[in-house]
Amino acid sequence: MSIEFNKVGYIYSEKTPFEYAALHDVDLKFSEGKVTAIIGATGSGKSTLVQHLNALLLPSSGKLNILNFEIVAKQKATNLKALRSHVGLVFQFPEYQLFEETILKDLCFGPKNFGATEEEAQEKAIRALKLVGLDQSYLEKSPLDLSGGQKRRVAIAGILAMDPDVLVLDEPTAGLDPQGAIAMMSLFKELNQKFGKTVLVVTHDMEHVLNYCDEVVVMKKGEVYSHTTVHEFFKDTTYLDELHILPPSVVRFRQMLNERGFHLPNDCYDMKTLCALIAKEVKNHG
Amino acid sequence: MKQIEVKNLDFSYDEQTHAVKNVSFSIEKGSYTTIIGHNGSGKSTIAKLMIGLLEKNSGEIFVDGLPLTLENLQEIRNKVGIVFQNPDNQFIGSTVRDDIAFGLENHCVEPEKMDEIINEFAKKVNMVEFLDSEPTKLSGGQKQRVAIAGVLAMAPEIMIFDESTSMLDPQGKNEINEVIRELHAKTKMTLVSITHDIEEVTKSDFVIVMNNGQIVMSGKPEEIMMREKELLKSNLDLPFSLKIIKELEKNKIKLNKSVTLEGLVDELCQLNSTK
Numbered sequence: 001m002s003i004e005f006n007k008v009g010y011i012y013s014e015k016t017p018f019e020y021a022a023l024h025d026v027d028l029k030f031s032e033g034k035v036t037a038i039i040g041a042t043g044s045g046k047s048t049l050v051q052h053l054n055a056l057l058l059p060s061s062g063k064l065n066i067l068n069f070e071i072v073a074k075q076k077a078t079n080l081k082a083l084r085s086h087v088g089l090v091f092q093f094p095e096y097q098l099f100e101e102t103i104l105k106d107l108c109f110g111p112k113n114f115g116a117t118e119e120e121a122q123e124k125a126i127r128a129l130k131l132v133g134l135d136q137s138y139l140e141k142s143p144l145d146l147s148g149g150q151k152r153r154v155a156i157a158g159i160l161a162m163d164p165d166v167l168v169l170d171e172p173t174a175g176l177d178p179q180g181a182i183a184m185m186s187l188f189k190e191l192n193q194k195f196g197k198t199v200l201v202v203t204h205d206m207e208h209v210l211n212y213c214d215e216v217v218v219m220k221k222g223e224v225y226s227h228t229t230v231h232e233f234f235k236d237t238t239y240l241d242e243l244h245i246l247p248p249s250v251v252r253f254r255q256m257l258n259e260r261g262f263h264l265p266n267d268c269y270d271m272k273t274l275c276a277l278i279a280k281e282v283k284n285h286g
Numbered sequence: 287m288k289q290i291e292v293k294n295l296d297f298s299y300d301e302q303t304h305a306v307k308n309v310s311f312s313i314e315k316g317s318y319t320t321i322i323g324h325n326g327s328g329k330s331t332i333a334k335l336m337i338g339l340l341e342k343n344s345g346e347i348f349v350d351g352l353p354l355t356l357e358n359l360q361e362i363r364n365k366v367g368i369v370f371q372n373p374d375n376q377f378i379g380s381t382v383r384d385d386i387a388f389g390l391e392n393h394c395v396e397p398e399k400m401d402e403i404i405n406e407f408a409k410k411v412n413m414v415e416f417l418d419s420e421p422t423k424l425s426g427g428q429k430q431r432v433a434i435a436g437v438l439a440m441a442p443e444i445m446i447f448d449e450s451t452s453m454l455d456p457q458g459k460n461e462i463n464e465v466i467r468e469l470h471a472k473t474k475m476t477l478v479s480i481t482h483d484i485e486e487v488t489k490s491d492f493v494i495v496m497n498n499g500q501i502v503m504s505g506k507p508e509e510i511m512m513r514e515k516e517l518l519k520s521n522l523d524l525p526f527s528l529k530i531i532k533e534l535e536k537n538k539i540k541l542n543k544s545v546t547l548e549g550l551v552d553e554l555c556q557l558n559s560t561k
Contacts, residue, residue: 012423013423018419018420018423020419020423039455040455041427041455041457041458042425042426042427042428042431042453042454042455042458043424043425043427043428047425047426092426092453093372093374093426095372141302145299145300145303146326147325147326147330148325148330148371148372148449149324149325149326150325150326153325171426171453174426174452174453175325175371175449175452175482176325176482177323177324177325177327177482177521177522178482178484178522178523179324179521179522179523180324180325180521181482182523204453204454204455204456204459206456244457245456245457246456246457246460249526249547250526252547253526253530253547253550253551256547256548256551257551257554257555260551260555261555261558261559262554262555262558271529271530271533272533275530275533275534275536275537276537278534278537278539278554279534279537279538279539281558282539282554282557282558283539285557285558285559
């Protein structure tokens, strides 16, 4: 079982005047049972990359191995439905995946589509809605009447209701308020730790990368630029500058202090520990 | 001078969803106001009410002293540009160029000048090489750039941004915010930005905090951002600097309250050298 890209390329609108190559020869192996962040500038191919994971996009060249499934460019893919029951994808714009009259029906759609009975589907729907922090009063509302952030929660619940092994989230916290974003990222982390789900999350938020992810994949112009552990990634700030990435606040704060005469260790990512060390240094100075 | 004045505004989508409850505020001409609040707190609803996309239950809205009524709607909309949360909802043209041109045509810009304006704004948001692309084929962040360029090109007196940089990478966000701030300084347009970005709030002149359809606090960011209990109660995060101040306090280091990291660093360095 693995999630592996082998020389995968993808071209939008191939053989038309709008032809555009979004991925070039991507070689990438995601670690199972981990939370991996996928970062990079807008237009670097992040969304294109993740849409391959449940075969929403099929590669123009190369080969994909996802769990027990193999997808080869230019060959007819089979068994996609089974693959999609194992890999759940939440889009960048969640309103595109909401379509039913009520939230309950919307949440039941996935489980029923994959063979659950009406009662099983409802049970899963209610559980998923609770996971994303919405109470049962929402069940009979129309998903289209919700605010942007609430729609996003419902879209995420729709995927959770299917109970997939691999959760793929394309900017799941864009448009969520800060507490909502924290709650959502904690939920993904918990699903990972308690149930061993593999989580792949596209994000621009370096605080989330630092606090909730194990590994980081950096995309640049349709290619994989680097793939490291999170702690390794934030250690070298010159590398981050090169990538035009603003480090998380705690890293920035530490760096600013060290530039002005403090001696704080550069593998300290915890705010509490860092503050204790700062206090110690200030007191010792006297 | 007040450019926007909202008095006792009330709105509900249906019997269950009372989205805006008796909200009053005013926005000074040429100022930069941020509106923050949890999801569903009524921020976007207020924006839509201000341009008459939704019809209020009761209350009054004045733009430049003009009451927002059916008769004045067109005149008011000519003054106000808005960029929505999801840029897909505002694309019309089949290419990026056409899309930016659409707004200009509506504002009766002379065709000779149009090309120049389109190029200027596409350049500002770094999308020149995509002028002949289809907007729908762009990435989420690129779409947001185009939507922003389209509205800025019309040079409205009042600009409303509804989380319109939420899908940009941090550097892209900084670039676009810089462009917006530059234009704001140059043209003295009135800027209203709905955001979740605390960093952005610290750069505005005035902040309005919404919770459950009501305004719970408003004022200067450096004051509002230090009101820890109320922020948490409104489901908002504390600025990083405040978290550091609290943590250092536990370690018996007392600092003045500063919203910026730079301010904190200065103070700590002073402590470290003078003792």
